[in-house]
Amino acid sequence: MTLGSSPVALCARQELVLAARSRWTQIFAAVFGALALAVAASGYVLSGGGGLEDYARTATSLASLVILLVPVTALVIGILALSSDRGATEILFSQPVSRRAILFGRLLGLFVALAAAQAIGLGGAGLVIFWRAGSSGLSAYAILFAGSLVATAIFLAIAAVLASGGAVRRARALAIALIVWFGTVILFDVAVLAGATLLRSGPASRLLVTAVLVNPADAVRTAILLGIQGPTAFGSASLALLRFTRGPVGAGLLLGASTLFWILVPLALAVRRIERADL
Amino acid sequence: MISFEDFGKTYGRRAAVRSLTCSVLAGEAVALLGPNGSGKTTTLKAAAGLIRPTSGRVRIGDPPRDARLPAARRAISYLPQKVAFPDALTGREVLEFYRALRGAAAERVPEVLKFASLNGSSSRGVASYSGGMVQRLGLAVALLPDAPVLMLDEPTAALDPDGLCAFYGLVEKRRAEGHTVLFTSHQLGDVERLADRLLLLVEGRLVASLTQAELGQRLAERGVMRLRLDRDVPGLLGKIRQVAPTATRAGEELVVPGPAKDRPRVLDIVRANGVGIVNLVASEGRLDVLYRELVAEDHP
Numbered sequence: 365m366t367l368g369s370s371p372v373a374l375c376a377r378q379e380l381v382l383a384a385r386s387r388w389t390q391i392f393a394a395v396f397g398a399l400a401l402a403v404a405a406s407g408y409v410l411s412g413g414g415g416l417e418d419y420a421r422t423a424t425s426l427a428s429l430v431i432l433l434v435p436v437t438a439l440v441i442g443i444l445a446l447s448s449d450r451g452a453t454e455i456l457f458s459q460p461v462s463r464r465a466i467l468f469g470r471l472l473g474l475f476v477a478l479a480a481a482q483a484i485g486l487g488g489a490g491l492v493i494f495w496r497a498g499s500s501g502l503s504a505y506a507i508l509f510a511g512s513l514v515a516t517a518i519f520l521a522i523a524a525v526l527a528s529g530g531a532v533r534r535a536r537a538l539a540i541a542l543i544v545w546f547g548t549v550i551l552f553d554v555a556v557l558a559g560a561t562l563l564r565s566g567p568a569s570r571l572l573v574t575a576v577l578v579n580p581a582d583a584v585r586t587a588i589l590l591g592i593q594g595p596t597a598f599g600s601a602s603l604a605l606l607r608f609t610r611g612p613v614g615a616g617l618l619l620g621a622s623t624l625f626w627i628l629v630p631l632a633l634a635v636r637r638i639e640r641a642d643l
Numbered sequence: 644m645i646s647f648e649d650f651g652k653t654y655g656r657r658a659a660v661r662s663l664t665c666s667v668l669a670g671e672a673v674a675l676l677g678p679n680g681s682g683k684t685t686t687l688k689a690a691a692g693l694i695r696p697t698s699g700r701v702r703i704g705d706p707p708r709d710a711r712l713p714a715a716r717r718a719i720s721y722l723p724q725k726v727a728f729p730d731a732l733t734g735r736e737v738l739e740f741y742r743a744l745r746g747a748a749a750e751r752v753p754e755v756l757k758f759a760s761l762n763g764s765s766s767r768g769v770a771s772y773s774g775g776m777v778q779r780l781g782l783a784v785a786l787l788p789d790a791p792v793l794m795l796d797e798p799t800a801a802l803d804p805d806g807l808c809a810f811y812g813l814v815e816k817r818r819a820e821g822h823t824v825l826f827t828s829h830q831l832g833d834v835e836r837l838a839d840r841l842l843l844l845v846e847g848r849l850v851a852s853l854t855q856a857e858l859g860q861r862l863a864e865r866g867v868m869r870l871r872l873d874r875d876v877p878g879l880l881g882k883i884r885q886v887a888p889t890a891t892r893a894g895e896e897l898v899v900p901g902p903a904k905d906r907p908r909v910l911d912i913v914r915a916n917g918v919g920i921v922n923l924v925a926s927e928g929r930l931d932v933l934y935r936e937l938v939a940e941d942h943p
Contacts, residue, residue, distance in 0.1 A: 369743060371744060374740065374743050374744055378732075378740050381731075381732070381736070382729050382731050382732070385731040386731065448727075448729065449725075449727035450723070450725060450727070451723050451724075451725040451726045451727030451728075451781075452727040452728055452729060454688070454691075454693055454721070454723040455721070455722075455723060455726070455727075455728075455741075455781065455784060457692075457693060458691045458692065458693060458716060458719070458721035458723075459716065459741070459744050459745065460713045460714065460715075460716040460717040460745070461713055461716075461744060462713050640695065642654075642688075642693070642694040642695060643688075643693040643694065
């Protein structure tokens with residue numbers, strides 16, 4: 365059996381084809397590109413100027429948008445794909461292939477499809493920025509793309525946990541996914557910032573650092589901002605983390621560990637759930 | 644080839660199957676019968692490795708392996724009750740995917756497409772298929788590998804007459820090749836035509852296991868011969884009852900329930916008494932009637 369004909373590769377290819385033909389993925393790519401362009405154009409408009417911002421400014425502005433959009437997209441598209449019709453699931457999982465291989469293959473295909481959609485969206489906007497504003501700050505744009513891919517991996521893994529329960533209904537999994545998204549992307553930050561304002565400087569810093577590390581959306585957002593702006597990164601969480609780790613290298617390592625944790629642990633949980641599920 | 648050893652499955656507080664112990668031998672075609680909710684699909688799914696037994700175990704193949712192991716599933720092809728495939732794929736893409744997954748030869752795809760009468764529509768999206776076409780595509784997927792065990796959950800439910808004929812032909816061919824077939828059906832015609840043995844489940848329990856010979860005997864016992872005689876002879880019914888104890892008179896007819904083998908003796912008695920037969924109608928027992936009796940015996 366060659367690598368290309370392994371069950372993981374076959375399932376990945378199948379899922380990639382399905383995702384590429386899905387209207388959701390196509391809409392995601394278009395919206396992503398349009399928003400990137402809109403953000404690039406709006407920076408100068410808001411300050412009374414005209415034209416497009418360069419890559420670095422656009423990437424900084426887009427970081428929050430990526431953290432808002434990518435998790436919900438990965439969760440929704442992941443759950444729609446992984447909790448397919450019962451008949452299709454039964455036929456697929458009655459094949460002589462381990463459930464783990466099927467899950468990994470499907471996740472890989474979804475990841476590649478979403479990565480391609482983001483590459484098309486950000487790439488299209490990137491070409492326009494290059495044409496109008498030159499190549500200055502291109503590395504920041506690449507860091508944003510890398511952060512976007514990490515967020516995709518994390519939230520696809522979480523989608524896999526939610527959709528791997530066997531009897532879990534798609535609507536229920538979607539509802540839980542939206543709660544997860546709202547909690548991690550919006551509610552968590554509000555709660556942490558509100559808590560930090562009630563604490564003195566030291567405990568508030570520790571709370572912010574912990575918050576960055578335990579919330580995958582915050583970890584990715586902070587990593588993107590630190591990657592783009594380095595030690596000059598602003599924002600309470602970034603500053604607290606930099607102080608705590610005494611520099612960007614330590615911060616990067618901690619954030620890397622946090623994001624890796626948020627990919628591997630949900631994946632392990634998803635494997636455990638799918639292997640125990642009644643289909 | 645398939646063995647259920649004290650197999651039980653509980654969903655929440657509801658027992659779908661209780662302590663099922665039975666086996667399906669290599670080359671046998673066995674039908675699982677029972678009312679809705681009797682545990683047929685759960686039993687089949689356990690054999691396909693899709694569910695975990697709550698108690699006992701289910702083993703497949705030779706040597707026997709736990710049905711949950713991928714290696715055990717190499718021996719099976721499974722068709723679920725509600726067949727579905729991703730709408731965005733064409734019929735051929737579905738088959739190519741499963742062919743590659745099972746490592747079947749490339750020429751199997753056109754063969755099964757032909758069998759399923761989907762040659763002309765294989766490049767169309769599954770979304771455009773009718774229910775019967777999706778069912779036929781499911782059968783085609785199940786036939787791609789040359790697996791020794793075919794498991795089919797209500798395979799004929801959505802088939803049109805052409806599909807039905809092709810399906811019967813296929814199962815008979817597989818049986819002739821020595822393959823094992825385990826299927827559920829509500830179509831008693833499928834059972835009579837395809838099964839060597841039937842297993843009757845009621846409320847998750849096995850209440851009857853009948854071979855085709857035993858089934859034939861049971862059905863024969865439920866046969867009836869109705870005679871209209873040219874005249875009534877006192878004492879004739881009593882003589883007939885010595886051969887067929889349940890014989891009775893219904894209006895102008897003499898009704899003789901019992902197996903066909905007893906009928907010549909009844910006719911001999913009639914002739915020996917000098918009575919002419921005006922009309923004779925014989926009918927064999929019906930599977931649907933027997934089925935209802937068996938279910939009612941267990942669940943009055």
